[in-house]
Amino acid sequence: MARKPKETPLVEVFAQNVRRLRMERGLSQEALAELAGVHRTYIGMLERCEKNVTIYNIERLAAALGVAPPVLLTSR
Amino acid sequence: MARKPKETPLVEVFAQNVRRLRMERGLSQEALAELAGVHRTYIGMLERCEKNVTIYNIERLAAALGVAPPVLLTSR
DNA sequence: GTGTGACTAATAGTCCGTC
DNA sequence: AGACGGACTATTAGTCACA
Numbered sequence: 001m002a003r004k005p006k007e008t009p010l011v012e013v014f015a016q017n018v019r020r021l022r023m024e025r026g027l028s029q030e031a032l033a034e035l036a037g038v039h040r041t042y043i044g045m046l047e048r049c050e051k052n053v054t055i056y057n058i059e060r061l062a063a064a065l066g067v068a069p070p071v072l073l074t075s076r
Numbered sequence: 077m078a079r080k081p082k083e084t085p086l087v088e089v090f091a092q093n094v095r096r097l098r099m100e101r102g103l104s105q106e107a108l109a110e111l112a113g114v115h116r117t118y119i120g121m122l123e124r125c126e127k128n129v130t131i132y133n134i135e136r137l138a139a140a141l142g143v144a145p146p147v148l149l150t151s152r
Numbered sequence: 153g154t155g156t157g158a159c160t161a162a163t164a165g166t167c168c169g170t171c
Numbered sequence: 172a173g174a175c176g177g178a179c180t181a182t183t184a185g186t187c188a189c190a
Contacts, residue, residue, distance in 0.1 A: 029183075038184085038185075039184085039185050039187095040185075040186095041185085041187085042185065042186090044182075051182095051183065051184080052183065053183085053184095054183070054184085057183095057184085060177060
């Protein structure tokens with residue numbers, strides 16, 4: 001049968017995707033921050049779900065990670 | 077050949093999707109606002125790209141419209 | 153290289169209206 | 172039904188020093 005939806009909050013899905021994609025590319029939080037044009041500690045805050053990121057920063061992070069924005073909101 | 081990327085800003089893609097999906101469902105801005113638990117005037121602001129929506133509200137809007145969140149960030 | 157608390161500036165989001 | 176404005180509060184954006 002179909003599997004249980006599981007319902008992870010979207011901020012967590014986002015956080016996990018950012019961390020996973022960053023790791024896959026061998027980037028540090030600092031390196032990604034520079035690519036995305038945001039501050040070093042801000043990446044960490046997002047990965048820990050401490051900020052409720054806006055669509056504008058979702059777009060910038062997606063570009064820095066080289067993926068389409070919807071990818072960051074997609075559970076895997 | 078592959079088509080031109082076109083690069084519509086993500087906030088505009090989001091705005092267009094919200095408006096289109098809302099219309100398809102025959103909902104007024106007020107009705108959608110109530111379903112999503114946000115304020116009446118806020119839906120209008122989003123559709124006019126006047127606000128930089130947060131991921132939390134993307135999630136709520138997606139739920140209210142009955143679509144997966146990534147759908148709202150996808151160009152069509 | 154990352155987590156965390158503290159902090160200011162900016163803006164997300166609400167609520168009251170009018171057109 | 173929806174655009175738009177002003178005033179307001181809550182929260183995010185973004186930075187820093189330090190663990």
